[in-house]
Amino acid sequence: MNFAVPTELETEIDELITHYPQKRSASLMALHALQGHFGWISREAIEWIAQKLELLPINIYELVTFYPMFRTNPVGKYQIKVCRTLSCALGGSYKLHEYLCQKLGLDSNAQSLQTTKDGKFSVEFVECLASCGTAPVMMCNDDFYEGVTAPKADEILTKCK
Amino acid sequence: MPQEHRLILKYADQPGYTPDIDCYLRHGGYEMLKKALALQSKDLPGGKKMSAQEQVRDEVMKSGLRGRGGAGFSCGLKWSFVDRKSGKPVYLICNADESEPGTFKDRQIIQKDPHQLIEGMILSCWANDVKLAYIYIRGEFAQGAKILNRALGEAREKNFLGKNILGTGYDLDLWVHRGAGAYICGEETGLIESLEGKRAYPRIKPPYFPAVLGLYLCPTIVNNVETLCAVKHIVAMGGAEYARLGTPNNTGTRIVSVSGHVKKPGYYEVEVGKVTLGELINDPAFGGGLRDGRTLKAVIPGGSSAKVFKAGEKFKLKRKGADGQMTAVEVDLLDLPYDFDSLAQAGSMSGSGAIIVMDDSTDIIEALSNIAEFYAHESCGQCTPCREGSLWMAKALHRLTHGHGRKQDADYLLNIAQNIQGRTICAFGEACAWPVLSFVKKFKDEFENRGATDEAKRTAKGTGPMQEMRPIARSAALR
Numbered sequence: 001m002n003f004a005v006p007t008e009l010e011t012e013i014d015e016l017i018t019h020y021p022q023k024r025s026a027s028l029m030a031l032h033a034l035q036g037h038f039g040w041i042s043r044e045a046i047e048w049i050a051q052k053l054e055l056l057p058i059n060i061y062e063l064v065t066f067y068p069m070f071r072t073n074p075v076g077k078y079q080i081k082v083c084r085t086l087s088c089a090l091g092g093s094y095k096l097h098e099y100l101c102q103k104l105g106l107d108s109n110a111q112s113l114q115t116t117k118d119g120k121f122s123v124e125f126v127e128c129l130a131s132c133g134t135a136p137v138m139m140c141n142d143d144f145y146e147g148v149t150a151p152k153a154d155e156i157l158t159k160c161k
Numbered sequence: 162m163p164q165e166h167r168l169i170l171k172y173a174d175q176p177g178y179t180p181d182i183d184c185y186l187r188h189g190g191y192e193m194l195k196k197a198l199a200l201q202s203k204d205l206p207g208g209k210k211m212s213a214q215e216q217v218r219d220e221v222m223k224s225g226l227r228g229r230g231g232a233g234f235s236c237g238l239k240w241s242f243v244d245r246k247s248g249k250p251v252y253l254i255c256n257a258d259e260s261e262p263g264t265f266k267d268r269q270i271i272q273k274d275p276h277q278l279i280e281g282m283i284l285s286c287w288a289n290d291v292k293l294a295y296i297y298i299r300g301e302f303a304q305g306a307k308i309l310n311r312a313l314g315e316a317r318e319k320n321f322l323g324k325n326i327l328g329t330g331y332d333l334d335l336w337v338h339r340g341a342g343a344y345i346c347g348e349e350t351g352l353i354e355s356l357e358g359k360r361a362y363p364r365i366k367p368p369y370f371p372a373v374l375g376l377y378l379c380p381t382i383v384n385n386v387e388t389l390c391a392v393k394h395i396v397a398m399g400g401a402e403y404a405r406l407g408t409p410n411n412t413g414t415r416i417v418s419v420s421g422h423v424k425k426p427g428y429y430e431v432e433v434g435k436v437t438l439g440e441l442i443n444d445p446a447f448g449g450g451l452r453d454g455r456t457l458k459a460v461i462p463g464g465s466s467a468k469v470f471k472a473g474e475k476f477k478l479k480r481k482g483a484d485g486q487m488t489a490v491e492v493d494l495l496d497l498p499y500d501f502d503s504l505a506q507a508g509s510m511s512g513s514g515a516i517i518v519m520d521d522s523t524d525i526i527e528a529l530s531n532i533a534e535f536y537a538h539e540s541c542g543q544c545t546p547c548r549e550g551s552l553w554m555a556k557a558l559h560r561l562t563h564g565h566g567r568k569q570d571a572d573y574l575l576n577i578a579q580n581i582q583g584r585t586i587c588a589f590g591e592a593c594a595w596p597v598l599s600f601v602k603k604f605k606d607e608f609e610n611r612g613a614t615d616e617a618k619r620t621a622k623g624t625g626p627m628q629e630m631r632p633i634a635r636s637a638a639l640r
Contacts, residue, residue, distance in 0.1 A: 024357060024358035068341070087263055
């Protein structure tokens with residue numbers, strides 16, 4: 001498998017490393033940068049970061065498995081995260097999750113990440129997204145949506161080309 | 162009439178107010194930084210001198226400002242613990258890992274008025290001789306991180322940050338560091354581990370008090386977003402004047418997040434202790450009351466880790482009488498002043514200032530199950546009582562919400578929770594035990610009835626006490 005980090009991305013990561021007195025501190029930011037580019041964190045990516053930061057691969061791997069935002073497998077092009085914690089649950093997030101799953105042909109009983117067969121969408125429940133006053137809320141990649149009703153969910157899905 | 166008192170959010174929601182530096186400067190931005198940087202050292206009686214930085218720290222102490230992140234610890238005291246004689250650099254970290262369920266105030270500041278946070282941080286860094294600082298922002302706030310990075314770039318361009326700030330010789334670097342979805346990073350020592358590029362395992366105290374052995378084992382200050390913003394206003398008004406806002410020992414303003422079953426969920430900045438819990442829920446200026454035809458069942462007053470209040474509860478609060486003597490006064494739940502001390506006396510806490518309202522349509526067991534699942538997911542796994550206990554509680558509640566309950570589950574839950582609290586490295590142990598202890602104790606009949614009903618159904622069907630559990634969809638009760 002070919003693994004190549006584009007020059008601009010490497011420059012960006014090199015710059016991030018300068019923000020810290022110790023290189024190891026840059027590992028989360030480097031993981032974000034690589035995941036932003038590749039969509040997930042492969043073994044090769046882990047080894048690349050470890051080398052870059054003069055660490056052992058396990059030092060990076062243990063972060064990938066600890067922090068919920070990092071993925072060890074490819075996910076959909078559009079990653080939908082629905083908040084499931086109390087205020088959103090009181091405000092209808094289970095209904096929203098069910099609606100999205102049905103619409104995309106996924107199992108609405110599953111809470112963990114599922115991806116559509118064409119690889120376009122992933123849907124999962126996540127913990128509190130800190131916008132409890134506008135429940136239910138969801139994210140689609142980096143974009144954040146509040147008060148998501150069924151028509152609004154349709155609108156968001158249509159925007160995903 | 163109770164009203165909002167907007168100090169930190171003064172401009173945030175005004176039409177036309179944008180997060181760029183030009184707009185901030187038009188609204189008096191960075192004037193407090195200039196004011197502080199121009200301060201001269203002051204002569205004290207006895208020939209001693211008080212440096213400009215010490216004066217700012219003194220104002221923060223006089224202001225009585227208490228941390229807005231959750232613990233409500235005095236900001237001035239926290240700063241006074243910093244080991245300034247170690248010869249090591251002092252670091253400052255802004256805790257923008259807003260993750261406590263129910264809380265959504267820091268998000269407003271970051272997105273709408275990022276420069277106010279940056280000015281508050283520069284002031285706090287300058288007052289504490291900090292040369293390098295970070296904003297630790299939760300990973301999900303991707304937009305917030307972008308806004309902050311843009312704002313930091315603008316501030317560097319105008320020389321409010323970087324080398325030789327405004328010609329004073331003071332250097333400060335300030336960077337955004339993104340978390341990656343772990344609630345435990347909000348715990349300050351976990352946050353520090355995470356910023357060092359490790360798993361966010363909280364450190365044991367003693368010896369790892371951040372003020373002495375923090376980031377890279379150097380003295381470190383960790384303050385919440387709202388706390389750092391308040392510093393700017395303390396510099397503007399003076400500590401004594403700031404302390405006139407709010408109530409004694411509960412000074413200033415605070416942004417309260419109201420969510421759940423109210424007509425007008427939202428964030429409201431109020432003088433601490435000048436507004437009651439009931440007003441925040443029912444007043445048209447705030448939550449606007451419950452949905453039509455509904456009555457109150459329960460309130461979580463300070464984020465999901467706080468102990469729940471049951472509708473109709475009464476509390477004995479200590480109040481100072483006219484003669485200066487402390488007397489116990491009976492106060493109804495809805496008449497509790499919303500401040501640190503009153504809620505603590507009532508057996509809960511104002512925590513991160515997040516009120517979650519539940520009306521009579523709420524299945525209280527489902528609600529607790531939801532919270533327990535959160536903690537089971539978020540336990541970092543370092544301490545056994547929390548790692549195992551949080552999961553056991555979530556499983557028992559899963560049973561109870563899926564027809565597999567037992568009559569003894571209520572006591573079983575209490576037993577686990579009692580064995581978690583006080584037995585862990587960080588406060589997460591209490592955070593996951595308190596909701597279970599309070600929900601089960603205050604609504605015990607509901608938990609026992611549910612278990613008994615499930616048992617009776619199983620006996621009628623002859624299916625024995627327990628069946629193998631498989632992951633099934635949650636019941637419809639919370640939908």
